Amino acid sequence: MPDIFEIKRIGAKLCDVARPLPERFRALFTLRNLGGEAAIDYINECFSDPSALLKHECAYCLGQMQDKYAIPKLITVLKDTHQDAMVRHEAGEALGAIGCDSVVQVLKEYSNDPVIEVAETCQLAVERIKWLNSQDKNEKLSQNPFKSVDPAPPSTEDDLALLQQKLLNENLPLFDRYRAMFSLRNINTNSSALALAQGLKCNSALFRHEIAYVLGQMQNPAGIEQLKENLKLKDESPMVRHECAEALGSIAADECLQTLQDFSQDKEVVVKESCEVALDMYQYEQSQDFQYADTLTKLE
Missing domain, CATH: 1.25.10.10 (Leucine-rich Repeat Variant)
Structure with a gap:
């Protein structure tokens, strides 16, 4: 298990805009695999990065980690109309992936967003959380x-x-x-x-x-x-x-x-x-x- 110093070094690579983007992507997915609040804090720092691609991937990784600690930042990104549509969409999808009832209201609010990709994403995220809370989640699913x-x-x-x-x-x-x-x-x-x-x-x-x-x-x-x-x-x-x-x-x-x-x-x-x-x-x-x-x- 890596210690906090290793996470800091990986986080520094992720946040270093001078590094090649593929190298930063590898650092991002390393942090995703490690998990924990320190890793999430470094990922959150990248939402001010100039690369919409990297920011969208950061939101995706936060959703895959399914850690409630990421929710406040993801809500902030979803609400930020200065962010690229694909970043906001991925933040909405990540909130659905984490799947907490506490985010349903904000997802419903942005289900009518003027950016259609954001609206559709939030509609899907609401439906996913509904499914998680329903009896249907007990249905036999393919692995x-x-x-x-x-x-x-x-x-x-x-x-x-x-x-x-x-x-x-x-x-x-x-x-x-x-x-x-x-x-x-x-x-x-x-x-x-x-x-x-x-x-x-x-x-x-x-x-x-x-x-x-x-x-x-x-x-x-x-x-x-x-x-x-x-x-x-x-x-x-x-x-x-x-x-x-x-x-x-x-x-x-x-x-x-x-x-x-x-x-x-x-x-x-x-x-x-x-x-x-x-x-x-x-x-x-x-x-x-x-x-x-x-x-x-x-x-x-």
Whole structure:
């Protein structure tokens, strides 16, 4: 177990704007894995960072840690209209991931936010907390092989065709479609990846960005061409394009490399930075390194 001095050294790397962004990402995920209030304090410091990508990832990590200590800062970030929409969205999602009843009122308030991605995120977070408090949480769920805290539980349905139908039905509540999404992810076959990739053409940018995220989790090459296509679309939401880039880095197939290199100088800063991080992820996946969040090891 690391002592406070090691956490300080890792935190210093995370907060050092002069360091390369991929190195700071590795420090962030090291702190996430270590957990505790000191780690959270360092992550919180980064919400004043110039990089929206890093701040969004900080909010994501706080949600995955599921520590109530992070709630006050996440509420502050959600409410801060000067923050980038993707940062505020991730703060709302993190509050849903922590899942405390105490945040429901603020989530309901921001479920009507003028920024649609923030509003939809808060609506999903409210539904997740409702689900946690309901009898439905006792339903038999498929095991999540990815160990992530997701904005919706997987569906109890396991028929691929029906799941795909629900995924693409834009008349259904977003929470139900998310449940279908995570079931298709957990199935993790070429067919389920291709079914998910069709969601990259749906109307909601939030939905498309989550599709890209789960395709990256799956690391299934079947979705590569669709991810490339959305990354290349200049009129696509930066939130979606950035997630497509990171997914390609996670999949780390040879055919991902050139695309990531091509867009590592993109005019959209969050896309450019995502490609830098994705290229680091690509190198990690191609290497024999034991773990991505390796800052503690490098300190030693």
